[in-house]
Amino acid sequence: MKAEADSAMKTIRQRISRAIGAMALAACATGALAEAAYPTRPIRMIVPWPAGGSVDIATRIVTERASAGLGQPIIVENRPGATGNIGAVAAVKSAPDGYTLLVATSAMIINQSLNDSLPYNLAKDFSPVSTLVTSNYVLVVNPSLAGSVQELVSKARAQPGRITYASSGEGTQLHLIGEAFQKQTGVNIVHVPYKGAPPALVDMVGGHIAMMFPGFPVVAPLLKSGQLKALAVVGKHRLPGLPDTPTLAEAGVPGIDSAEWYGVVTPAGTPASVVTRLNDEFVKALRSPDVRQRLTSRGFEPGGSTPGAFAELIQADEKKWPVVVKQAGLHRE
Template identity: 65%
Template sequence: MRNPIRRARLAWAALCWAVASAGACAQAVYPQHAVKLIVPWPAGGSVDIAARVIAEQLSVNLGQPVIVDNRPGAAGNIGATMAAQSAPDGYTLLMATTPMIINRSLYRNLPFDLARDFTPVSQLVTLSYVLVAHPSVAHSVPELIAKAKASPGQLSYASSGPGTQLHLIGEGFKRQAGIDIVHVPYKGAPPALADMLGGHVHLMFPGFPVVEPLLKSGQLKALAVVSKRRLALLPNVPTLAQAGVPNLDFTEWYGVVAPAGTPDKIVAQLNGEIVKILKMPDVRQRLAGRGFDPVGGTSQEFAELIVEEQKKWAATVAQSGVRVDE
């Protein structure tokens, strides 16, 4: 049996069967101890920010600590694989993100499948990407494109890793703008932004929440929003289409999933608490103030989104020509 996730599932099932008469696998009240929420990206990034807002209130609602466990690396694959191999008992959850969908089309031997190895709990938020540059580079998209065309291969753009959505957006931007800029991958947005501030890379397409403080301070400049509409928090920043680069419209989403086989009762309980949290005025204000759009919804609605996203991103990856040999 080659699939380690399947082996873990069978081992857990065998253990539960063996001790079911003693009631060790199913406790009357959930949770009895701390719950771990794996975030497969670095602390301080957009995913981490949203996770901590939710985890803080979920700890209160569940009456047990919900501990955020950052496990970055391999475009989210390290943390996702760890969660997929965890016991399906409700005590290990995962922040699912768009790259986990993209990776299915990029990696030949991906050790997990988001739709197969996880049970959706609830979508949390959506957010927009923003094209940002160091102020010394450009103050508008036309100026950036003109500079890139005048010096092919001299400007670079950062991403949160090979094959991530930031990488794919960057390649799409290169193609649509007809320019030659160099891709520089990092292990997440925070280290990439740190190098941008130091002038080591010139532009990036991060999620708005992680870059918002740097835009507010003037350390980085927002040139365009990668979406159909302008952001309320950036009313004077055009969309890429308005800035002259059409056909690039991407929105990121985050949600909570549990290992496949997690009892329906626990999934329903977690969904109910998360949806309740996302309706709380103070939570909505905290999320919206950082550029997140709270969503919520049922487990089934989140499952349907995952299926739709797999189809969309598979086409985007094929069009981009990006490959990851792992």
């Protein structure tokens, strides 16, 4: 009887083992099929900056074409605030399945340089997909304030602590450029942080803020209408859209050269096949002549890279920005 019972138990164990194995194989096959079929539903793209800003403009131009290639809509969701941290945190908490993407910017590396307690790390908690664009900054003022960098500096020196400059938040590149401008010129101007460039520009047009260093794409319409005036380009070269506007160095303020990159990332752990599919479609979109024309006409430099090249860019900025933050006199929290 004992031998018969042992034999029966052995048979049961073998059946259970085979059933578990079959279930595991089925699960693997289902997962593989799901990856192969990706995407089967709309994709969410979190933009951690306000609608109408430079990041939002570039993202919508590129995702329109990438959506067509993927065969599913990419729904842009603006989650502004805390210099990009609110949107980044929402993305890092999402499932790593390719259905939630984030537009990362170099501002997030600056955040890491300023705050030891951020609930995410761009290099460790996200998988790079591709760079999108590079955006250049411009020194703009209310036309009633000054007609040149020299005149602006003279007025600022004559009125220490009276002239205000806006940024899209504490610790953003706009803030760091403003701090560098103060150090290079010896002026005393007052920083006024906003949740993004668009609301700051509204206050500039209204005469509540004197100057700012916004991205050219977002401020271009206001320059064209004459509501604001560009005094200098924050970069090594003049911009095609502002051929008569000097660089800061040409205007007598050397040593300030900054640009911002935007790129697509997805939560770490996203299957490699999904990242590859996303990369293919975003790079195709960025190489499309009409997308490139729409981007360059707004002052963007189109990107498009391998995930590996984007990862190297992030790693390089993780070494660069802590040095810049320290030179600007800002302190870690």
